[in-house]
Amino acid sequence: SRKISRRVQRIESSATLKMADLAKELRRQGEDVISLGVGEPDFDTPRNIKKCSKEALDSGFVHYTDSKGIPELRELLSEKLGRENNIDIESDEIILTPGAKFAIFLACQTLLEDGDKALLFDPSWVSYKESVKMTGAGIEWCSMNNELRPSVEEYKDILESTDISLVVLNSPCNPTGQVYSEGEIRELVEIALDNDAYVLSDEIYEKIIYDREHYSPSADYEDVITINGFSKTYSMTGWRLGYIVADEELINQFIKIQQHSVSCPTSFAQKGALCALNDPVSDEIVGEMVGRFKGRRDMLVDGLNSFSDVECVTPEGAFYAFPDVGRDSDVVAEQLLRECHVVVTPGSAFGEDCKNNIRISYARSEERIKEALERMEKIFD
Numbered sequence: 320s321r322k323i324s325r326r327v328q329r330i331e332s333s334a335t336l337k338m339a340d341l342a343k344e345l346r347r348q349g350e351d352v353i354s355l356g357v358g359e360p361d362f363d364t365p366r367n368i369k370k371c372s373k374e375a376l377d378s379g380f381v382h383y384t385d386s387k388g389i390p391e392l393r394e395l396l397s398e399k400l401g402r403e404n405n406i407d408i409e410s411d412e413i414i415l416t417p418g419a420k421f422a423i424f425l426a427c428q429t430l431l432e433d434g435d436k437a438l439l440f441d442p443s444w445v446s447y448k449e450s451v452k453m454t455g456a457g458i459e460w461c462s463m464n465n466e467l468r469p470s471v472e473e474y475k476d477i478l479e480s481t482d483i484s485l486v487v488l489n490s491p492c493n494p495t496g497q498v499y500s501e502g503e504i505r506e507l508v509e510i511a512l513d514n515d516a517y518v519l520s521d522e523i524y525e526k527i528i529y530d531r532e533h534y535s536p537s538a539d540y541e542d543v544i545t546i547n548g549f550s551k552t553y554s555m556t557g558w559r560l561g562y563i564v565a566d567e568e569l570i571n572q573f574i575k576i577q578q579h580s581v582s583c584p585t586s587f588a589q590k591g592a593l594c595a596l597n598d599p600v601s602d603e604i605v606g607e608m609v610g611r612f613k614g615r616r617d618m619l620v621d622g623l624n625s626f627s628d629v630e631c632v633t634p635e636g637a638f639y640a641f642p643d644v645g646r647d648s649d650v651v652a653e654q655l656l657r658e659c660h661v662v663v664t665p666g667s668a669f670g671e672d673c674k675n676n677i678r679i680s681y682a683r684s685e686e687r688i689k690e691a692l693e694r695m696e697k698i699f700d
């Protein structure tokens with residue numbers, strides 16, 4: 320008989336769809352809608368990266384690659400991970416995937432099944448939850464404190480009282496913009512490992528960080544799986560290129576799913592990524608981009624905190640602010656859209672605990688952020 324699997328029925332489609340529809344409708348009516356809901360840089364992919372990819376296309380580099388990704392790129396990544404992250408691994412312990420999102424999917428599919436449990440922080444990025452649910456596993460939520468950082472007591476209680484198979488850490492964090500110190504991360508990882516959980520460390524925003532140091536727990540701990548990618552650092556969201564780093568035993572399991580689902584990441588996208596890592600110009604461009612983000616962050620956070628009913632903790636990384644707006648953020652988000660024509664994401668998209676927060680992306684031009692703040696005066700005091 321015809322049916323949709325329970326596994327897929329359990330998955331929620333994007334929580335922000337209703338808002339996106341409303342925004343589209345407003346645009347159709349000719350309104351100037353400012354979108355601060357997006358999770359991607361507004362900058363173009365650096366030209367040098369595009370050039371390498373174009374050359375690869377023109378030279379006929381258009382076929383399947385090694386399912387783990389081209390060896391030169393994995394070699395460069397293993398050097399990068401050693402140099403920048405203190406992670407000492409072989410190039411065979413990396414799989415390039417079509418986006419970091421797929422790397423997370425691979426890890427969840429491999430490490431979780433019916434009856435298992437994963438620990439996620441509330442709030443956390445929308446796709447962790449669904450990626451876990453797709454395996455049949457359940458979720459234990461751990462709150463954040465008032466500074467939007469993990470509540471260690473609660474975290475420890477959960478891990479000691481529940482059989483948790485996987486913990487997902489994300490620093491710099493989407494949606495909070497918080498960056499955890501080496502000490503904080505070590506504590507969280509040690510508690511997880513002491514309780515036989517794997518740790519998935521999503522470091523996709525590692526380079527988008529302001530006056531803080533990024534720490535990769537894989538540098539010091541086994542059984543930590545590192546996720547990263549090119550989307551955010553190099554403005555390459557549409558290229559779909561991410562990677563997963565783990566010991567060989569795990570990699571040999573992850574790769575089975577990649578081989579039978581997507582085969583390999585796109586050939587010429589990988590050639591572009593070679594240049595992202597190889598060409599010193601890329602680092603300069605990333606540095607400039609991060610400088611711009613920082614200026615926008617300051618502008619946005621100052622603007623938000625000038626409203627008496629809004630309280631915004633200063634984000635230390637990524638390109639999101641996560642202010643408390645003092646009332647139901649589903650209502651506020653709808654009001655912002657209808658009355659100010661500004662799109663933001665309500666906290667309810669990221670968990671249960673942050674009903675009074677909204678996520679505002681500042682990966683938009685300075686002019687647009689300024690304009691959005693001016694429009695917000697309509698609904699905030």
Ligand code: PLP
Nearest residue numbers: 358418419420444493548550561
């Ligand atoms: N992890 C986090 C925390 C993200 O915010 C995103 C993108 O929004 C991703 C992973 C996925 O990135 P990719 O484009 O590489 O799939």
